[in-house]
Amino acid sequence: MRVLARFARGLAAATLALGLGGLPAMAEPGARITLGYGHFFDNDVFGDGKDRWQTGAYSFSVLRGPRWAGTLPARPFEIFEYRLGGAVVAPARLRAPAPWDRRYVAKATAMVQTYFAPRPELEASLGLGLVWTGPANRISEMQEWLHRVVSEPRPVVAQDQFPNHLYPVFAAELARPYDLGGAELRPFAEGRAGDESFVRVGADLAFGARERGALWLRDDMTGQRYRGIAGAEPGGTSFVIGADIAHIFDSVYFPTAAGGDALASRKRLRLGVHSHLGDLGVFYGVTWLSKEFEGQPEGQAVGSLRFSKRF
Numbered sequence: 001m002r003v004l005a006r007f008a009r010g011l012a013a014a015t016l017a018l019g020l021g022g023l024p025a026m027a028e029p030g031a032r033i034t035l036g037y038g039h040f041f042d043n044d045v046f047g048d049g050k051d052r053w054q055t056g057a058y059s060f061s062v063l064r065g066p067r068w069a070g071t072l073p074a075r076p077f078e079i080f081e082y083r084l085g086g087a088v089v090a091p092a093r094l095r096a097p098a099p100w101d102r103r104y105v106a107k108a109t110a111m112v113q114t115y116f117a118p119r120p121e122l123e124a125s126l127g128l129g130l131v132w133t134g135p136a137n138r139i140s141e142m143q144e145w146l147h148r149v150v151s152e153p154r155p156v157v158a159q160d161q162f163p164n165h166l167y168p169v170f171a172a173e174l175a176r177p178y179d180l181g182g183a184e185l186r187p188f189a190e191g192r193a194g195d196e197s198f199v200r201v202g203a204d205l206a207f208g209a210r211e212r213g214a215l216w217l218r219d220d221m222t223g224q225r226y227r228g229i230a231g232a233e234p235g236g237t238s239f240v241i242g243a244d245i246a247h248i249f250d251s252v253y254f255p256t257a258a259g260g261d262a263l264a265s266r267k268r269l270r271l272g273v274h275s276h277l278g279d280l281g282v283f284y285g286v287t288w289l290s291k292e293f294e295g296q297p298e299g300q301a302v303g304s305l306r307f308s309k310r311f
Contacts, residue, residue, distance in 0.1 A: 036063040036229035038081070038217045039306065046303025047286050051152070052092040053102065053300050054289055056143075057221045059085030059109070063228045070213030070232055072117040076126060081217065081228060083111045083129075086139045089253070094155040100258045100295035104161040106139035107195075108132045111169065115215060123186075127171040131195045134164030162253065169194030173218070183207035188244075196251045202244020202268070209236030211274070222287035223268050224304050237275040240285070244268050260294035272304070281308040 038061035044050055065079040073079060089105040091097035111129030118124050135141075140158035147154055175188035187203040204225060213231030218224070223244055244267070251262040272285030283306040290299045 032064045032066060032080075034062060035065055035068045035079070036215070036227070037061060038063065038083075038226060038228035040217075040219045040224070040226050041305045042087075042219065042221045042302050043305075044300060044302045046284075046305065047301035050092070050300070051094065052090060053292070053296070054221055054302055055088050055090050057085060057087035057219075059083055059219065061217060061228055063215065068215065068229050072115055072123060072215070074117055076114045076116045076124075079115045079215070081111075081113045081115065081127075083109070083113065083217075085109045085220075086137070086142075087221065088139060088143055090155065091157055094153050094157050097157050100256060100260055102256050102260075102293055102296075103253065104140070104155065104157040105133060105253055106135070106137060106143070106158070106161055108137040108139060109169075109220070111171070113171070121176060123173075123175045123177060125171075125173045127169075129169045129171075131167040131169055132165075133162050133167070133195070135161060136164045165252075167195040167252065180207075184210070190244075190246075196253070197249040198246045198266075199249075200244050200246035202242060204240055204242035206238060206240045208238030210238040211235035211276070219304065222270055222285065222289075222302055222304055224270055224272055224283075224285045224287060226283060226306050227281075227308065234276045234279075234281070235274070237273065240270070240272045240274070242268075242270045242272075254293055256293060256295065258295065260296075262293050263291060263296075266290055266292055279309050282306070283308075 039059065041058050043056040061081050061083040063081050086108045091101035091104060109129060109131050111127050113125050113127035115125045140161055143155055144158065171192045173188055173190045175186050178185045184206045185203060190200040192198055211227065211231045212233040214227045215229035216225045217228040219226065223242060246266045248262050248264055248266060254262040267290040268287055270285055270287040272283060274283045285304040287302050288299055289302060
């Protein structure tokens with residue numbers, strides 16, 4: 001959704017103005033500079049073509065640190081990601097939802113994460129942030145405007161959306177990459193506490209002409225990995241296959257009006273392709289998401305897009 005992109009870019013600009021600083025090409029020893037940007041767009045229109053449940057999200061990140069040499073530092077708090085984004089979760093019908101369906105949720109997210117390698121063979125991240133739900137964040141108004149522009153049904157359900165609230169969030173991930181020659185297998189474990197609390201385990205297999213020496217970020221909705229800091233070698237066309245399963249401890253977004261609660265487990269299966277043509281890069285992926293709540297009749301497929309340019 002382009003409106004979510006505008007929202008995230010506006011928040012990013014405000015955050016930069018309030019304290020992330022400028023974009024210097026050179027910095028004094030020990031000073032932080034901007035090392036890269038990440039952005040990622042999810043929408044089920046590019047997946048199963050249906051406007052429902054995990055329907056759309058956009059995130060924008062700024063990566064800062066003293067330097068990037070193609071590998072993670074041994075200690076945390078040297079490389080930081082400042083991520084801002086918005087997402088819409090909706091029932092299957094936007095005008096007259098079924099009694100069993102989930103409530104409309106518009107949420108904005110602000111996260112600060114640090115990336116490091118506690119041991120040479122491990123990769124880790126730690127993050128703190130806030131999730132802001134409710135009509136006050138105005139994401140539902142953006143979706144309504146976009147639907148009006150493209151002649152899609154008006155999201156009437158937003159009139160009874162999840163209320164205004166701030167939820168503190170903590171997130172962590174630990175991974176062990178294995179170099180398989182022309183491929184990389186990366187098992188990982190992830191934990192999160194906040195608006196939704198869970199633990200997740202999974203793996204991603206990347207192969208083909210991969211970009212070397214880049215810092216990769218993980219999308220919240222799909223689990224797809226995308227570039228945050230460019231590597232020394234841009235690569236050509238590469239592919240990724242990933243899967244994970246989460247155990248859900250708690251979710252503030254359930255139960256539904258009909259009493260359906262969050263299911264104890266969620267599964268994701270994803271495919272993606274990265275391709276570079278000179279300095280231009282494009283990513284397309286599709287992710288299958290399993291059912292999330294009691295009464296949900298089936299899973300869904302969400303598509304993801306990312307365009308990039310190396311400078």
